[in-house]
Amino acid sequence: MRERVIDLHTHVLPGLDDGAATLDDSVAMARAMVEDGVRTVVATPHVREDYPTTADEMEAALATLRRALSDRGVAIEVLPGAEIALDVLPRLDEPTRRRLGLGGNPQALLLEFPYSGWPLALVSTVEELVRTGVVPVIAHPERSLEVAERPERLLEIVQAGARIQVTAASLDGRLGRRVEACTRTLLGLGLVHAIASDAHGPDVRAAGLSRAVAAVGDAGLARWLVEDAPHAMISGDPLPSHPVPSRRRSLFGRR
Secondary structure (H helix, E strand, O other): OOOOEEEEEOOOOOOOOOOOHHHHHHHHHHHHHHOOOOOOEOOOOOOOOOEEEEEEHHHHHHHHHHHHHHHHOOEEEOOOOOOEEEEOHHOOOOOHHHHHOHOOOOOOOEEEOOOOOOOOOHHHHHHHHHHHOOOOEOHHHHHHHHHHHHHHHHHHHOOOOEEEEEEHHOOOOOOHHHHHHHHHHHHHOOOOOOOEEEOOOOOOOOOOOHHHHHHHOOOHHHHHHHHHHHHHHHHHHOOOOOOOOOOOOOOOOOO
């Protein structure tokens, strides 16, 4: 792992959703990230019906975690954000959306792709956000059965201006062969812009990205997925050119 690794999607803030339950859990997750080579982590608590996290709650928990990490000598940068459900997004006013921007960038939002069903308004939602200067980053679509059956369906939303983030455990096989196969197909189609842990704790989606980076099988592409493209998303810079995958190893086969 290199020195600029960014984990764009985590549930590291304590007590807000189904991620870290306590501050000690949050600190333990952050330590595991550091040990695995992550240097910047974006805290993205759920904003949805069952976890209606507010911007105030996110910012307060972020401040608490930052103080604890400083006090305990855990050297990792933690940035604000949220994982927003598509059905909740229309209810959020513009100031709230800006405060929940991915990595503190008010012009980027992490949107949760549902695990079942194809969101009928997805393309129009992406188009409307892009018209207002906001980059939608779609979280873990590869874990949807509908996407697994037809991965190419994501091409339309990428062409509309969305970015795609897949889960590290999807790529390295921890979420099963169907999900891994879908993820590798999306990689091969050039439809993946970031790998993130979606870490909730020390379980199948535990903190860290190194296993997924190794599973990519192409150093240049892996670096783009965990460093270059994520940095552009949180900084608001233009997305760097997508690297051409190495011919030496296939993204479609198991290693």
